[in-house]
Amino acid sequence: MAVGLLALLDDIAGIVKIAAASLDDIAGQAAKAGVKAAGAVIDDAAVTPNYVQGFKADRELPIVGKIAWGSIKNKLLFLLPAALLLSLFAPWLITPLLMIGGAYLCYEGAEKIFHALMPHEAEHHEASLEPAAIDPQTLEDQKVGGAIKTDFILSAEIMTIILAAIETPDFWTRAAILAVAGIGITFAVYGVVALIVKGDDFGLFLAKNGRTGGGRALGRGIVVAMPHFMRILSIIGTAAMTWVGGSIVVHGLYEFGLAWPEHIIETAAHWAEATFPAIASFAGWLATAAVDFVFGILIGALLIPVAGYVIAPAWRAIKGMLPKREAKPAA
Numbered sequence: 001m002a003v004g005l006l007a008l009l010d011d012i013a014g015i016v017k018i019a020a021a022s023l024d025d026i027a028g029q030a031a032k033a034g035v036k037a038a039g040a041v042i043d044d045a046a047v048t049p050n051y052v053q054g055f056k057a058d059r060e061l062p063i064v065g066k067i068a069w070g071s072i073k074n075k076l077l078f079l080l081p082a083a084l085l086l087s088l089f090a091p092w093l094i095t096p097l098l099m100i101g102g103a104y105l106c107y108e109g110a111e112k113i114f115h116a117l118m119p120h121e122a123e124h125h126e127a128s129l130e131p132a133a134i135d136p137q138t139l140e141d142q143k144v145g146g147a148i149k150t151d152f153i154l155s156a157e158i159m160t161i162i163l164a165a166i167e168t169p170d171f172w173t174r175a176a177i178l179a180v181a182g183i184g185i186t187f188a189v190y191g192v193v194a195l196i197v198k199g200d201d202f203g204l205f206l207a208k209n210g211r212t213g214g215g216r217a218l219g220r221g222i223v224v225a226m227p228h229f230m231r232i233l234s235i236i237g238t239a240a241m242t243w244v245g246g247s248i249v250v251h252g253l254y255e256f257g258l259a260w261p262e263h264i265i266e267t268a269a270h271w272a273e274a275t276f277p278a279i280a281s282f283a284g285w286l287a288t289a290a291v292d293f294v295f296g297i298l299i300g301a302l303l304i305p306v307a308g309y310v311i312a313p314a315w316r317a318i319k320g321m322l323p324k325r326e327a328k329p330a331a
Helices: 002-036 038-052 057-089 091-117 119-129 136-165 171-197 199-209 213-255 260-275 277-321
Strands: none
Touching (some): 038 057, 038 136, 038 171, 038 213, 057 091, 057 171, 091 136, 091 277, 136 171, 171 199, 199 213, 260 277
């Protein structure tokens, strides 16, 4: 009896060791795959603070929390099963779907630039797409909804990169690695975003409560610098959104046989690397991003009238044919 019990305990210990090794392997592969998606992750972190600007300080972290929760749902409820199922049954659909998402990012980026250059025309275009927010809660809901849509596209790119980097063929292990990497990346991105948007509050606290003159001076410096930093980050975020979208569309076109945009990008990258050999890698990346950005702007500029004169009227017509919900009686 004792011998049987010891044998059972030995088997349990062996199973636990195997499970621990599997968990270690999943965590290791998730970290490795996450590193390969670092470029898209950085773009995500640069884009998101734009959606928090203009709100009161006490609403900043709740808004970041809502967007982060939407990002978790995007990755786990929609993108993870979709990525796995598409990779198994319809891998040919992945590129067209990514291209649609990339085109949306191009549109978003081009619209922000349009708003900066011609604010009155841009406001008229935005009013044609959806009614203007008439109260702070509606404005917040619109901003959060827009951020979650943008996050969906960036998350789709991140999850696709991670899936391509996973080495194991086992379905459930791939699913576990995708889930771990997706959750880890979301916490990292929105943790950084939360720190960024509360930077001015930290500086104000330091300026008022610093124990030394140097600490108080640092706090005042942070308060003065944060608006400039947020403007720079907003520009970087818009550029990132646009070049990521342009890159996705250009790579998709290449897979469908339209190679000249990809060749232009490769030529620009090789020229930059040869011209600046001391910083060849950075120069090549910068040239690639710049040409992707130009393609993204062109694609987005073409989509602005399409959205205003085709997509928005068609969507309003569809909504008009749907049964309207009855308003709830006031309590």
